[in-house]
Amino acid sequence: MAKRTGRSSPLVADKRYPKGARTKASAKSSRRGESATGAKPKPKRSARKPATRRARGGGGRGGIIGALRGLVRGIFRLIWGISWRIGMVIALLIGIGVGYHASQLPEMTALLDGRARGSVTLLDRDGNVFAWRGDQFGGVVTTETVSPHLKNAIIATEDKRFYRHFGISPRGIASAVSINLSEGRGPLSGHGGSTITQQTAKLLCLGEPFDPKSGQTEKEYEANCRQGTLWRKVKEAIYAMAMEAKYSKDDILTIYMNRAFLGAGARGFEAASQRYFGKSAAEVTASEAAMLAGLLVAPTRYAPTNNLTRAQNRAEVIVGLMQDQGYLSVAEADQARARPAELSEAAAARAGGYFADWVMDETPEFFGDKTTEDVIIRTTLDQDIQTAAEEAMNVVFQEKVSDGSKAQAAIVVMSADGAVRGMVGGRKTRVSGVFNRATQAKRQTGSAFKPFVYATALDLGASPLDTVVDEPFCMTIPGSGRWCPENYTHKHYGEVTLTEALKKSLNIPAVKTSEKYGRDKVRIVASEFGIDSDLAAGPALALGASESTLIEMTGAYAGILNGGSSVTPYGLTELSLLGEDTAVFGAAGGIGERVIRTEAAEQLIWMLQQVVAEGTGRRAQLPGWQVAGKTGTSQAARDAWFIGFTADYVTGVWMGYDDNTPLKGVSGSGLPAEIWHETMMRVQEGRTPKPLPMRDPIPPHRTEPAQPEGRAGEGVGGAVNQILRDIFGSSR
Known part of the structure; x- marks a missing residue:
């Protein structure tokens, strides 16, 4: 082994620095030494750093990329500045719209029966209902008076977040738009993502009542209320939020349950329950509630008087939703599936057939087809004899x-x-x-x-x-x-x-x-x-x-x-x-x-x-x-x-x-x-x-x-x- 002397060898790393760099390093070392002794270092004139090849070639923080970055940041700041101001204006306008509509809304009880015309209920010789004509309204129901099964079926089917949103559901709208696009339709065609509150706003036609003197038919009026344009959706959302501001959630659900059209001339769930099952909405079973709630998506298609099997199949889907959301236990859901809802005898007879047509033709129009009142007609019909004639x-x-x-x-x-x-x-x-x-x-x-x-x-x-x-x-x-x-x-x-x-x-x-x-x-x-x-x-x-x-x-x-x-x-x-x-x-x-x-x-x-x-x-x-x-x-x-x-x-x-x-x-x-x-x-x-x-x-x-x-x-x-x-x- 070589014998180590007292002088240490220079570090290899020192060779990495050029001569000028070593001088600078020495100067730094001197300054550190002066500082240690308390002497103030002598200031030196800073020399301009020569541009490196990378900088001259456009690299580093300057050059084109830097300019582009600056431009993007500027545009973003401009857009953000405009956007939050526009957002504030829109929010202000929405707030004004919500406040205005909320101030114009009447008491909840005034919105429960919105029919433009009345109804006719026909009773047989024994006083039993066998036919309905016109828009039937069975009477006011509330969230407290209907069967809990019915309330739960409606929420499970139409709006499971009803008690948690503020009238509109961004998540629901986004989901509906996604489904519509995936099925090849326009973003606003098909699934609407509407909450129960929005559907209620639509049923109220955004506060525009039917005016017979306008020249519009009632059918045209209702078609106009169901428009799906973007502007109509915006107005609907504002009206829905106004309702949320004015009424409680149960009030909104009560309006909805009384105004919804449920097929066969039935307006509201009480009329539908009487129409299809011959009982009050307070008495319906889980399977019957599921069938009624299933009508909301397409009242005519799923009306049990049109196709009972199709209505029962739809109700089975609703029973599944009620089970998934915890409204029915497994045993209750199985029982509802095993005993599907059946029509009452009067419902099975549809709308009274030829006899009811004849009675209506013989009745003055202002108490018949064009009545604005709810009329009760007792008739001579014997349903046993009617059945006998049909069978023969x-x-x-x-x-x-x-x-x-x-x-x-x-x-x-x-x-x-x-x-x-x-x-x-x-x-x-x-x-x-x-x-x-x-x-x-x-x-x-x-x-x-x-x-x-x-x-x-x-x-x-x-x-x-x-x-x-x-x-x-x-x-x-x-x-x-x-x-x-x-x-x-x-x-x-x-x-x-x-x-x-x-x-x-x-x-x-x-x-x-x-x-x-x-x-x-x-x-x-x-x-x-x-x-x-x-x-x-x-x-x-x-x-x-x-x-x-x-x-x-x-x-x-x-x-x-x-x-x-x-x-x-x-x-x-x-x-x-x-x-x-x-x-x-x-x-x-x-x-x-x-x-x-x-x-x-x-x-x-x-x-x-x-x-x-x-x-x-x-x-x-x-x-x-x-x-x-x-x-x-x-x-x-x-x-x-x-x-x-x-x-x-x-x-x-x-x-x-x-x-x-x-x-x-x-x-x-x-x-x-x-x-x-x-x-x-x-x-x-x-x-x-x-x-x-x-x-x-x-x-x-x-x-x-x-x-x-x-x-x-x-x-x-x-x-x-x-x-x-x-x-x-x-x-x-």
Whole structure:
């Protein structure tokens, strides 16, 4: 090893410094030494540092990059300066807008029912609701009076942060915009991200009430309230914050629950609960609450009256949200899924169908379709009879009418005083607002008109046992020439009683009887019985050449059943305003003036009973019941009728095509009689049979027994009539 000397070797690091640098380092060392001794160092003139190559090349803190950085900082300072000032102005304007709207808002109670029009509630004969019309408002509900399930379902579905935000939810808006863009829509199209407060502001139309004098329809007004433009959204947000400033959260939710449209004409959750479930909103279960809350997103689409399965599926989604947010336990949610909400019977019947349409048409507009009040109408409807008629219609068409047939039918059931108990206006039974063939279709009545020919004769003194000759017959009609009626069978039966002529629905005897007793008198009798349509002036009147509606014809037969007094069919028994005990008015129909003598009516009932017992109406027979009625088939079989009655009810049936196409293989004695039979079998089920109020014709005393000689093929009825002919001879 080399021996270390006392002088230390210079550090290698020293060589890194150039000569000038070492001098500077020495100078620094001297200054440090002077300072240590207290001597003040001598100041030196600073020398300008020569620019380095990097600086000359544009590096360091200066140059272009430095200039750009400075420019960016300047622009940022400018933007920030402008932005916070604009922000302050906007905030001030928003504050002014919020304050202004908050000062203009009325008390919460004034905003609960915002309908422009009133509603109509229809009750059946037992006082049960079966139909609603107009915007139904069931009454005020609050967050305290509704079922907790309903309140929770609304919040879980529409705005889970409702009790935490200030009227608008930036997070919700951002999420909605993101979803809309991802689905290929505009940022404001589709999902809106609106809070319950914003939705309430929209329901209030931002404080702009509907003005009928503006020229806008209510539909146009509501469409304008639902605009989704950016400016409208801004105004909506300001109005929502004003509501938050004015009202409590529960107040806002109360307004929302009372004004929301929930389908089927229901405004507010109380009306919807009554409409769909027949109960108060305070009583709904978790599954029912979920179904009601599910309506908010699309009331028409998810209305259970439109598609119950779809509404139940939507409700199941809501139940899941309620469970996720802690409003339902797992067990409660499972129970709600296992027992989905079901419609009440009234809701299942939709809006009352043809009967409700007819009652509304018969009600003055200012209490009906255009009412501004909440109206209660009590009606004559018997829902059991209505169901019976609908079932009968469906059974016959399913079992005895070929698939694809466009034939239609209508049914009317009424009491002898004209009170309509059931009505079906077409094959589709559970519909409303469509063509009602029971009340609107005027069709040729055919032989269903003949009872009024014989009613005239009986009232003028004829007997059911009087005879008339059925033979080839012609007459000259002024202006039309020679007219020769024919029987449906194209046969002639010689001398027949009036009863036999009616029983077999013979045309020639009917024309002869009408001409004998006066066709003008026949027209008067038919008109007074309630057939208001224009009646034919010629002899074809007797054959039902005139047109009438089913309800007119059924009402006319009711006049026969009640002993010969006219009848005005009616469905409304009492109309009152909601909350008032005194009725505005009562029934506008019922029994009117006498048309024919009671004796004549009772004899006619006996004749009509023979039609069903032995004649063309045999398919309408009811085991254990006396039935009277008449078939009818119009020219070229375009219309087929059967109208008949028991002691309890009169029922009319019409069948045909809407375009007047002739029926194939159908007459009044066929399918219409079968529909009548199916209807009345259901209507009379469980009732005790009652005899008809009829009077048998009493023949004069004879000393010799008659010999039963009937025509071949006429059966017992033919033999009986032959006996009567042998006894009494020709008509008096």
